[in-house]
Amino acid sequence: MKKVYNIAIIGGGPGGVASAVEAVILGIDDVILLEKGENHSTTIRKFYKDNKRVDKDYKGQRVELNGNIYFVDGTKESTLDLFDEILNLHRIEERFNTEVESVVKKGELFLITTTQGDEVWAKFVIISIGKMGQPNKPSYEIPLALKDRVHFNVSDCKENEKILVVGGGNSAVEYAYFLADLNKVTLNYRKTTFTRVNEPNMALLNEYAQGGKLELRLGVDIVSLEEAEGKPKVNFSDGKSEMYDRVVYAIGGMAPMDFLRKCSLEVDEHGVPLTSETHEGSVSGIYIAGDILFKSGGSIAAALNHGFSIVQEIKKQLV
Template sequence: MDNIHNMVIVGAGPAGIATAVESYILGIRDIVLLEKDQNHNATIRKYYKDNKRVDKDWKGQKVELDGNIYFMDGTKESTLDFFDEIIAHHFVELRTHTEVQKVVKKDDYFEVMIPGGSIKARFVVVTIGRMGKPNKPDYKIPATIKKRVNYTIDECSEGEKILVVGGGDSAVEYAVDLSEKNDVTICYRRETFRRANPTNRDAIANAIAHNEVRPYLGTNIEGLEDDNGKVRVIFAEREPETFDRVIYAIGGTTPSAFLTGSGIRIEDGKPVHDENYMTDIPGLYVAGDITQESGGSIALGLNHGYAIAQHILKNIQNA
């Protein structure tokens, strides 16, 4: 544990993997990639439904790839296979089940604090995503129904009456997918699904037109109650209604406590960094969706990794 690694990367999503792989291609060695979950790309595994489309140009945002990782449109499954392959082919050391508590700057290295100890590194790249901390409603959820209030569709069973809350791609995809075997309502505070991509907007419009999904648009939720083990939803604009399950798909939150605890300055909800994604602390970088305005672009995350790898190599050569 006293060994000082060249680089520690916190978070094994696209940006973290890209940073490791691009650095390896440039000849940098002794790189450690840390992931608190049981495998890389936990957000894709948890929050993407099976066979979900994964586009390089996320939400129509055209991105030219800068580095050596050639990412193409695919599905949830093909994307995970793709990252499996590039990790295996570039000898990236991936340590899973390792949750980082904070990053501490020393004189000429960093200590990455983990339960029971620390890992030392000359450079640290933080690529944890927003969906590691999914947004939750402001109102309190009664303890007796917490198992019926979820943030993915993993717990859903066939034949349930389900309320999906949200208006983005995940919410729309959940609602359409669940409607095949369930009674589904989608609740969104706005009148249209303008946040969703065109394909998903067409899918939800078709589902609503065929009475497969019931829309509660322009509708706000004021709270949840226990109704004999089911979830009674208190709406602001309509009468209360009881559901077997409620799924919240309302995005994720910037991990502000972790970032500020590691000395990273935050402005307008995002970590402050320069054009090389380095923070105010020399040698400490940020990448991925925590740096993006709307988050979620795999292609941009890959480009972040390439830029960081190039900058770290220059720092190593100039040391």
């Protein structure tokens, strides 16, 4: 006899963690968390620099927490510690290094197939996968010869390099001033002003720029990238070109469209899954949580609320 879980959660980020923990607190048994990374919160571990500030009210979005997870302003490390603690406390069944290939409805149940060929059966499915794992890429081609010199996070950057950071959001600004302590950094943004950066990051950016620790190249776009002497040569829209040791793009993330299609979920013109007020997708019994529900990214606090409200809805249907 195959085991049937009440809830299978795909994605171990904040929305997935909240869904699992809140489900157990509500008394729902047979809950499983599936995560393709080696641990929960892969995006935070991989894309957040050490000691990165993590705000509850991300980008000024005031969110009142509704659930049982006490999340407050902190750092990358304190956030990970919180999720470690609550997952261990509630003894969630977890399967890491497990990437889901598809979700197919079979009568009243869902068949979840992994890339390893394993099968998981569940009555309800919660999808809480983020966008950062699939970062947006520029419209122009990135030469294959530059694959070790062009990045979408700062994990491969070294010291004493000339680095171009591209983007106009909080991640781009944070990458820039983080790298500027040990490198010669230029921050390039196609617009003349930053409109999506929070006040603390803006203050630090101005401090670094005015102190000569960071160069700003605003109102100029990149036309193309080419390899020259093993390094990126960046051609700008103002006709100028410049060589760098590395280029780091922080231009947002995109919804994992292929996976959503395999789940038969409908999306809008921005790639955002269509959902009801209860966060149920176009397929009955599949719920969506986390920043995949937002065109330009959500917040950890919002994802925690998604998980809480979703499992409350599922609890009603399990009774």
